[in-house]
Amino acid sequence: MDDPSARRLIRYGGSFFGETIVRARGSFVETAGGRRILDFTAGQICATLGHNHPRVAQAIRQALDEVVHLNSWMLSPPVLRLADALLATVPPPLDRAMFLSTGGESVEVAVRMAKLSTGRFEVASLTRSWHGLTGGVAALTLAAGRRGYGPVLPGGFALPAPYAYRCPIRHCDGACDCTCLEAGFDLFDQASVGSPAAVVAEPVLSAGGVIVPPPGYFARLAELCEARNMALVLDECQTGLGRLGAMYGFEIYGVVPDFLVLSKTLGGGIPIGAVVTTAAIEEVCHERGFVHVTSHVSDPLPAAAARAVLQVVRDEDLPGRARRAGERLLGHLWELQRRHEVVGDVRGMGLMCGLELVEDRDSRRPAERLGLALSEECERRGLSMNLVRGGTGGAANCLRMAPPLTVSDDEIDLAADILDSSLTTLRTAAPG
Ligand SMILES: Cc1ncc(COP(=O)(O)O)c(C=O)c1O
Numbered sequence: 001m002d003d004p005s006a007r008r009l010i011r012y013g014g015s016f017f018g019e020t021i022v023r024a025r026g027s028f029v030e031t032a033g034g035r036r037i038l039d040f041t042a043g044q045i046c047a048t049l050g051h052n053h054p055r056v057a058q059a060i061r062q063a064l065d066e067v068v069h070l071n072s073w074m075l076s077p078p079v080l081r082l083a084d085a086l087l088a089t090v091p092p093p094l095d096r097a098m099f100l101s102t103g104g105e106s107v108e109v110a111v112r113m114a115k116l117s118t119g120r121f122e123v124a125s126l127t128r129s130w131h132g133l134t135g136g137v138a139a140l141t142l143a144a145g146r147r148g149y150g151p152v153l154p155g156g157f158a159l160p161a162p163y164a165y166r167c168p169i170r171h172c173d174g175a176c177d178c179t180c181l182e183a184g185f186d187l188f189d190q191a192s193v194g195s196p197a198a199v200v201a202e203p204v205l206s207a208g209g210v211i212v213p214p215p216g217y218f219a220r221l222a223e224l225c226e227a228r229n230m231a232l233v234l235d236e237c238q239t240g241l242g243r244l245g246a247m248y249g250f251e252i253y254g255v256v257p258d259f260l261v262l263s264k265t266l267g268g269g270i271p272i273g274a275v276v277t278t279a280a281i282e283e284v285c286h287e288r289g290f291v292h293v294t295s296h297v298s299d300p301l302p303a304a305a306a307r308a309v310l311q312v313v314r315d316e317d318l319p320g321r322a323r324r325a326g327e328r329l330l331g332h333l334w335e336l337q338r339r340h341e342v343v344g345d346v347r348g349m350g351l352m353c354g355l356e357l358v359e360d361r362d363s364r365r366p367a368e369r370l371g372l373a374l375s376e377e378c379e380r381r382g383l384s385m386n387l388v389r390g391g392t393g394g395a396a397n398c399l400r401m402a403p404p405l406t407v408s409d410d411e412i413d414l415a416a417d418i419l420d421s422s423l424t425t426l427r428t429a430a431p432g
Contacts (some may be wrong), residue, residue, distance in 0.1 A: 002032070013145075018379070024051035027404050027411045029384070038415055040385045040401045045206070045238045048265045049312050050404040056268045059308035063301040072297050078304040085310050086274065089247055091256055096282040098275045099303055101296045103237035103263030104132020106273030107200060109292050110259040111136060113277065114198035114231035117284045124157040124188055124230075125200045127168060128208025128389070131235055140200050143208040143389060157191065159184030161205055162213045165345045165356065166364070166392055176214045185224050198231040198259075199224075203239045203249025209390035209398045210347045210354025218253035231258040231281075237273070238352065241265040241313050242405050245323030245350035252349070268309040272302035318405040319350075325407055326350040332416035333401075340423045342367055345390075353401045355419075356390040366391025370426065375399060377422040383415050 001016045009016075019031035024043075027050055028036045042048065049056065059078075067076055083097045100106045115121050125131060125140035132138070133145050139152035146152070160168035160183065164176040171179045188196075199221065205211040218234075225232045234257040239249040243265060246252050250260070258281060263273035296302070312318070330348050333355055337343040344358030344367075357367040357374065368391065375387045378399075390398025399419075403411070 017384075026050040027407050036382065037379065038383045038403075038411060038418070040383060040403045040415055042402055042404045043269055044264065045243075045402050046264045046267060046269050047404050048241055048243075048268050048309055048318070050406045051269065053268060053308075053312065053406075055308040055312050056270070056305050059304040060270070060301065063304045066300070068301045069296070069299050072293050072295070075298060076300040076303070078300040078307060079298045082303040082307045082310070085307055086262075086276065089310070089314075090260060090276055093278040093280065094256065094260060094276050095279050096277050098292075099298055099306075100263075100273040100275070100294060101271050101299075101302070102132070102134075102273050103235075103261070104134045104137050105294065106237070106261045106263050106275050107131045107137045107140070107233070107235055108134060109275045110233045110261050110277070111140070111198060111200065112292060113275070113281060113285045113290065114233060114259065116288050116290055117281045118197045118229060118231060120195040120197040122155045122157060122192055122195045123198045123200060124159050124184075124196075126161045126202070126205060126208075127158050128161040128163065128205050128211060129200070129202060129235075130205075130207035131200055131202075143205075144394075155195065155197075157188050159188065159199070161208060161211055162217055163205075163209070163211045164214070165347075176217070178214065178217055178220055181217065181220055181224070196228045196230045198233050200233040200235055202235045202237075203253065204244060204349055204352055206238045206352060206400065206402070207388050209356065209388055210352060210400050212347050212349050213253075215253070218250065218255045222255045222257075233257060233259040233261060235261045237261060237263040238265065238402070241309065242319035242322050243351050243402065245319055245326055247313075247319050249349075266306045266309060267302055268305055270302045270305035271296075272299075272306050274306075313405070316406075322350040322405045325403075325405075325409070325412060326353065328409060329353050329401060329403075329412050329416070332412065332419075336416070336420060336423065339420075340427070342370060342423070342427075348401075351401075351403060351405060351407070354388070354390065355399045355401075357397045357399070358391075366393075366395035366397040368395040368397045371395075371397040371399065373426055374419075374422055377426060378418050381418045381422060383418040 023030040139156040160180040260276040345356040359365040
């Protein structure tokens, strides 16, 4: 990091980016030294409309003139209008919403409501999942951050992720047939103490290596949940609001969850999370004394920003844009796979794509050092991506690309050029 003050900050995982960022617009961030970097992480997958979108900026300015923050029981027009706008985007019976601050907090609320409404406490999540790191949801995040903090909440279960390139039950190769899901529920049923409450899942497992479940996966998961009276909680913190090429991932899979969780993409860079559920579940929870009051629940400023994001997503058909732009990006990545042996697998849906690096395609050994080297080389050439865990044993060998939904064709082509030239440069000295 170029600024010595960075040493005063608690390091919260990985290294800080090497240069200070002083400005951000659209798909680019700009360093103190004047370097423009193409941001294929959309901030932390939150800059849905690109950085500092004028409509979001305008909504924030208006909130500064009207009202920023309120007592948790006072409601304001931005929150009421956001509830109307958000619920207009989901199918029945989803028709109640609550607005919180972060993704972890929102998953937490969905799970608390699932426990309260079912009267049970066992919750399953997928291996390689990420649902947040705060106390309760840390039990459900299986991709990272588990060791060294003592016990997690009792009642957590793991279902094997449908990761066809490295099948967790050594059954499929390249095309998942959902046997992992059946096997996972066999294990769950044997280990359960008879208190099944919920399953929490991401429509595409993002931090766990951009794993795209096969068609039919979520329909079967919904059946398995229904058979046990478990609530299906879909965590669309990253995938919601168009990223996968539809407004929500659940539309693509043809299911309607009991709880939809949103955050990241909803705020366009401003912290806000949401839980959406049915009137029936809300009613039961309310009758049973549901309490989840936080300092920033129903705050007007983030709600105003989120409403602006929703309006732009709808007015500019950003789900359609994500679908077309995603096809372009995936086309480039497949071409890179044809030309570079180290690109073992290419995965993605809409504008959430990943490229898994291997030492060679026969052994599929995760090329972790190459992942880091490639990510650094791309950053030097002006492209930022997240390096996430794709391989076995927690190896970080997967580059995740999730640019703003407003990314242009030229920016996608530029990113592919940078990846290509970086791979070519590193090829001779491939560290493996
Ligand atoms: C799918 C998903 N859910 C929940 C979270 C947690 O969100 P937050 O970091 O805002 O608590 C994340 C964060 O990366 C996420 O990717």
